[in-house]
Amino acid sequence: MTEEESGRLLRGGRVVARLFLVWVLVAVVLHVLDGMLADFALPEWWQPTVFALLYGVLSAVVWPLVLRVALPVAVFTLGIGSFLLLGAGLLALSFVVPGVVVANLRTAVLVVVAVSAVGALVSSVLAIDEDELFFRRAARRFRRAGGGDESEPPGVLLLQIDGLGYDTVRRAVRDGDLPTMAGWLVEGSHVVTDWHCDWSSQTGASVCGLLHGSNEDILGFRWYEKDRDHVMACAHPADAAEIERRHSDGRGLLAGGGAARSGLFTGDADHTSMTMSAVPLLTPARRGRSRNAAGYYVYFANPVNLVRTVGAAVVDVLREVTASVRQRRAGVRPRVKRGGVYPFARAATTVITRDLVVSSIIGDMLAGRPVVYADFLGYDEVAHHTGIERYDALAVVRAIDQQIGRLHRAARLAPRRYRLVVLSDHGVTQGWAFADRFGESVEALVGRLCGGASGGGEGREGREKAGPANGWQLDAALAEAGGPIGRALRVRAGTSDRHRTPEGGPGAVARVAPGVVVVVSGHVAMVSFTEHGGRVGLETVEAEFPELLPALVDHPGVGFVLVRSGDGPVVLGRDGVLWLESGEVRGEDPLAGYGEHAAALIRRTDGFLHCPDLLINSRYSAVTDDASPFEVHVGSHGGLGGGQSRGFLVYPADLPAPGEIVGAEALHRVVRGWLTYLGHPEPVGREAAAR
Incomplete structure (x- = not known):
């Protein structure tokens, strides 16, 4: 038996063991719920085992087929609709197994949530990578269909950690807060360097320059235009669309089948989601781009994902409240108020959108898209409120690094080869407001x-600080x-x-x-x-x-x-x-x-x-x-002075060294050069296509 055959046998054994363990634990949970819920009954000893088996078939085989039709319900309800639909399916199963009683939909949904929590717990405790199972099955289907051209250039993932400065990266690598990237640097597969931002060291100027090759006349994250008596705001969908219209020539980094996930601008991508300049309600037919749902499908197809994400979001809310109280009691300065809706807004960026972005990227890799850009916003959000290298912010950095490691492992199994480039749009400078x-x-x-x-x-805290006079x-x-x-x-x-x-x-x-x-x-x-x-x-x-x-x-x-x-x-x-x-x-x-x-x-x-x-x-x-x-x-950030002006760039060591990079437009030229070096064709652009 060859080493490869032994590896396949071992992996297959792990999969079987996992399925058996989940089956047993779900049966146990059903038995416990039988005693806890008045409207749920499995009176016979064999019913939990059989019911668990049938529910497994429902969630693994029937549910993905249903979701292809019901995906909008799951997406627009942030997954809550998934539990309602699965609850309805479980309610139907109660009529199949003799003697099982599920009195109503509410009880069925509670059972589904409990069973999904078991799946999430097993995956977390055993460190089982769902993406590995998914990609191995997909890759086999892809090969059987005759896909996979070894001569095509490798795809590129541009993964942006918003706001993470070069100096912070170096210390995080040293101190173990970026273990995935530290491993790359130690083994020599990647190289880290810095790049100098424009005067406007903020996401709008940096991302537009990176993706479209121009950030002319972008003066800040918001700025005033006297001729229109209007404040432009990069985070406003209509303004973001206008900014992109001014700078796009159809030759962005993502043109020709690329994907943009969770950012401000599309980079002329054909596939976008959570991208401010391409909000479907405002720009549904502006460029005819598809809002591909593959990433959402990957995420919502497994209810375990939602339970895991919601659980992590709740933990993050509690972590934020605890950290804020601790910081206030210790009299830490500088600080700002962190109450109100902020703990929930933080969880939305550090957990929920992060997980959706990762699933979208997995869908993009499965589809073999040539270039994918994604922005992880969590660190920048937390650094604004807690500080650039305090424990809260570095915890977010560690979580993002973990997701990058997950994507790195998934990329090895994707039908197309992929190179990972990790970068930031700017750094952050700390100070008292x-x-x-x-x-x-x-x-x-x-x-x-x-x-x-x-x-x-x-x-905002003028009355609280000591000696404001x-x-x-x-x-x-x-x-x-x-x-x-x-x-x-x-x-x-x-x-x-x-x-x-x-x-x-x-x-x-x-x-x-x-x-x-x-x-x-x-x-x-x-x-x-x-x-x-x-x-x-x-x-x-x-x-x-x-x-x-x-x-x-x-x-x-x-x-x-x-x-x-x-x-x-x-x-x-x-x-x-x-x-x-x-x-x-x-x-x-x-x-x-x-x-x-x-x-x-x-x-x-x-x-x-x-x-x-x-x-x-x-x-x-x-x-x-x-x-x-x-x-x-x-x-x-947003100006000159300190770490805000220095972003970082981690790139594969076999790509040409970029030299000194000053400005986001120069960064665009570097990445464009890498794409050309790897064999990606130059995009035609709208003017050339019209000739």
């Missing part, structure tokens, strides 16, 4: 300096003394005889002061003066709002401000000025400490069509490695 630290939000600060109504600027005292002391740039700006503004124009009328977007809009995106705040068309220059800002720029550059939470002047774009800091076009610096370089690429990235952003009149970046301290985000987060 601007509003909490200084007693007012940046919107309230700008509004007050521009003549808006005062008040209402208190941070101390922040105001520091702010007032620094503003009163002022840095050299602030003093110079005050002198310039004081010599001007120009005055503020009359108040502007209200628009669709709320104003922090008459004619002033402020939009924040993590560590960046964008200020637009709506009474003026186009870009408002430094001289106009000084004349109409003489205290605004001096107060901003002197504020301890502001790192630098970008504004246009008669001499081109200027970066203002507390102790110096940088003219971007000439590179001339007067005083201290305001971009010192923000990285060698900062000037080039800011210069590029200054050229965007919808670049706001002022762009404010939070102050980063290299000593404490923190910055105060303008959103109420602990870990945040």
Whole structure:
């Protein structure tokens, strides 16, 4: 007997042993339920065994056939419909086995849930990989059907861990929080490197750049467009669709049969699910893409999956509540409030959507799709609320790594060969939220300096933090003394005889002061003066709002401000000025400490069509490695400074080394080069196809 035959025999023996164990345990559970439920009865000794066998046939053979028709019910009810349908099937079985009593549908559903829990427990305790069984059966069917072309290029899985920075990855590999990827790196199958994000270090700019090769004019996760009086939001379906329309040329990374799972943009994929720019209700026929249900089918075909997911979600909710209470009692700083619906929202991203994404990817591999992109959002969500390397966040990292290991094992059994590339869209920088630290939000600060109504600027935890006035005292002391740039700006503004124009009328977007809009995106705040068309220059800002720029550059939470002047774009800091076009610096370089690429990235952003009149970046301290985000987060991103600017890339070692990667568009070119290297054809694109 060959080693391969011995392996098949051993695996077959494990499958038989598992089925027998589940059968016995289900029979035991049915016997226990007989004593617990008044409306459920199996009076004879042999009935639990026979009933368990018939239910096994129902769930393994009949149920998958039913689900092919009833899948929408299961999907739109997040699996609850599955239990109702299975309960109806179990109720029908009670009429087949003589003497068995299942009085109503409610009782039948309770029995189904209990039996499914047994299956989930057995799979977890014995570490049995359901995907292995699924893929082995599918691969055999695929081979019998004559599928599987060895000459076709290997498929590629692009697995994104949202927000996980390069430095955090290195420490997680060292400390055992990423065992799957650590194993790859140790054995030499993969290599890890970093890549530098754009100034807008957030998912919208990074993913659009990665998947479509362009992130031009994406200024933040949300930004204001003066010509339309509209705030664009990457997480809004209509805006995401518009962003993709502006950047897609039909040649995205996923064009030609690829799949996009749980992200913002499609990358021109033919198959999408949980993708913001392709929400079916808003864009059902925009591109004629299929919303393939194979991944959902894989997930819901086995009720054990749902029980396992719901159980894990409940555990995650309890874990979040416990961690939040512990953090508050210990007086941990920085922190934010984590109550309300957040524990449930967290479980939705860390468990439920994660499991759906994994099942979708398994369906994609089974279908042999050439390139699959998926975004695991859980770490970024938790890092926003708890911190970038605190226990809660690292626990999510470990869970995602476990799922990546699961996909890696499944890829070995897929009909098509697959390469796994793991990456992040940006990193995260930790800090005490601007509003909490200084007693007012940046919107309230700008509004007050521009003549808006005062008040209402208190941070979410402003009343809880010790000595909130101390922040105001520091702010007032620094503003009163002022840095050299602030003093110079005050002198310039004081010599001007120009005055503020009359108040502007209200628009669709709320104003922090008459004619002033402020939009924040993590560590960046964008200020637009709506009474003026186009870009408002430094001289106009000084004349109409003489205290605004001096107060901003002197504020301890502001790192630098970008504004246009008669001499081109200027970066203002507390102790110096940088003219971007000439590179001339007067005083201290305001971009010192923000990285060698900062000037080039800011210069590029200054050229965007919808670049706001002022762009404010939070102050980063290299000593404490923190910055105060303008959103109420602990870990945040969206600008320059610290770990937010460095994503990671783990790729197969036999692919060409990428060299230094600066910007998401450069990352796109690297991945496109890898696809070409592996033999994937270049997509034609819409313009070429129309010729």
